[in-house]
Amino acid sequence: MNGLNFGDNTPTRRLPVYLLLDTSGSMAGAPIVAVNNGVGLLYRELMNNPNALETVWISVITFAQDAKRTPLTDLSTFTPPVLTAGGPTALGAALRELGRALDSDVIANSPDRKGDYKPLAFLLTDGAPTDEWRSAAQELKQRAKAPLGTFVALGCGDEVKVDVLKEITDQVLLMRDVQADSLQEFFRWVSASVKQASIAAPRLGSGESLTAMPPPPPSIEVL
């Protein structure tokens, strides 16, 4: 006897991961290169994990003058974008873009279609928002349809408005001294968290969120 042969013609379950990356002018130079490297690192780390490779889908939302979003793409065809920095910090636009992405991307569970796992979002910013962000933050928190599973915000440097981030999500991290190495560590932590989520997501208790994320690196404070 052999194993069954189901064929592989059914859509797979996806773990959507959204990266919200600040590409405002203050990120120019070393920080934006470190972020580029970080996204590359994240991609590589996840590609090296077979479970992540089969489940993780990524979309990148950058924000400066306005917010731009790349389509949700499965990991094996995802190409890390090369980001350039310049302009103000349209964080509100990015949050609204995330809401739109959740509306349009996320597939609900149904008997005839494998639904997605709870999406994850990671926000990285080094400044204060220059547009209206509060209504978008509230909409994200209160959304009934396709809510976020986990939303982590990393504030970088002295200029970042921690109070703003705390209004956006309960999971706020702070990197006071922004170094290329620290940013690399952050992205390594993001990849560890995504890997963990891709393992834990299939067996999550109802209403549970991914509390069991790995501890962030020492250069990052948990607020």
Added chain:
Amino acid sequence: MPMPDPPRGADRRSALIFALDVTGGDDVVYRVAVYLQDLARKLADAPGLLRRTRIDLVIFDAQDATVVALEQLLAVAQRMAAAPNPTGAAFAPLYRQIKQLPYENGGFHTFILLTRTPAAGWQSDVAPLHALVASVTALCCGPDPAPEVAHALSKEPGGTRIVDPLATLRKQFDSIGAWLMGNFADSPAPPPEPPAQPPASVPDGPPPAEERPAVVAPPTGAKWRVIEPTDRSDAVDHLAAQQMAGVAGWQMIGASRRGKLHAHEGSYREDAFALGMHHGWHLIAVADGAGSCRLSRVGARVACAGAIDGLKAGLNRFWNGAKDDLGATMLRQVIRAGIEEAHAAVYTEAGKRDIPVRELSSTLLLLALGPVPSPQPWLAVGQIGDGMVLAVGPDDDLRVLGAAEKGFYAGETVFLPGLAVSEWEAHTWALPADPLPEMVLVMSDGVADDLVPLRQQAPTLIGGLREVIVRPQPDQDLLTILGYEKRDSADDRTLAVVYRREK
């Protein structure tokens, strides 16, 4: 110095070719590819530029030259750079590739990005290349390529650029970008002069080291591994199979396999099942330990054993052979007794070990089919969490018994210790087994998930089961057919079946 043949009219469309030599090692190649991608994006976004010129990205080595899409540039460059390149590149493949590109009057303007000194004999390929293209700008990227190659390759007006150290590459590309935009994009300003050459170094110095993109090893996609757990406490066999004789032509089999994910992590199977017989009743319990809980494999085992005991006790206490609604009510009490005993067993185990009961979280699926033989057999089901109980009728009619109570998202489920006692009853079902099913399947989510959509996928499993049940060791064969390969199916798989040998 003006560009030759400035293509100002719509009828004079040029081609900008950026040819990246991928023989210089993945470090250098990746960095150059990152900057090239950036440059090509900027050019493509410049107003009107694509009206006046095409942009082609070509990747080449000693054997091949390939046109790649912008989105694929990094991935393809990484892949080709990682392949062993015994020599530097050759220009003949590049020449042949350019020749195949449609000529659109404006001429080919070629930027050759060298990452290594080309293979011996390159000199003879320069003249044919020069005859074909309007201009060549050669860049030696990094310390390896010999500058004389760039000098020989360059055809005015781009000239030679020696980009060493490599960190000055962005500035080189910025100046090339400004130059091309001045010539090809919509701009009220007169086109700027090409930058002075050769800008072997830049006046304001190389950017700091950390601005260089990191070297990225090409990810190839990981393979699943099979690892033995190192911790032997509470060890669980990776494979389990069992059969149990029933009555009146009925039979039970069950099988459970460790999933790819647990094998990859070197952890144990967290699914469990148990079979039982009691006065003409066929009893099945399947539990799937919660992945986030350390000892859920123990919880799953204890819950199954407890549930079978509880079902037997419940039958003794509540079942008196009543029909119709009264029978259904009684049977739901029987199932509730199974849940109650499973719950008690999990709490007892947690107490013995002095651990929070949450550590022993699992789902629980219960089935009681019986009594047989009798004029009116019943199906009674309990379900806490995901998985599926599926009755297969005489005409392949599929009936899902119980309910998985899934949330909006996949994987959101409830577990036995977490469910309030007052909720138990709502997780029980009982109905007359009419028509009598051919088989009833009780499965963990690892199997149930592969049956989505049910009517499309279930026939494969049912067909396999029909072959299994006529064989001498059906439980072992069940284990075998559950060893199928399927993408996005990495969970433990457990399936227990009660079936009629004779119809």
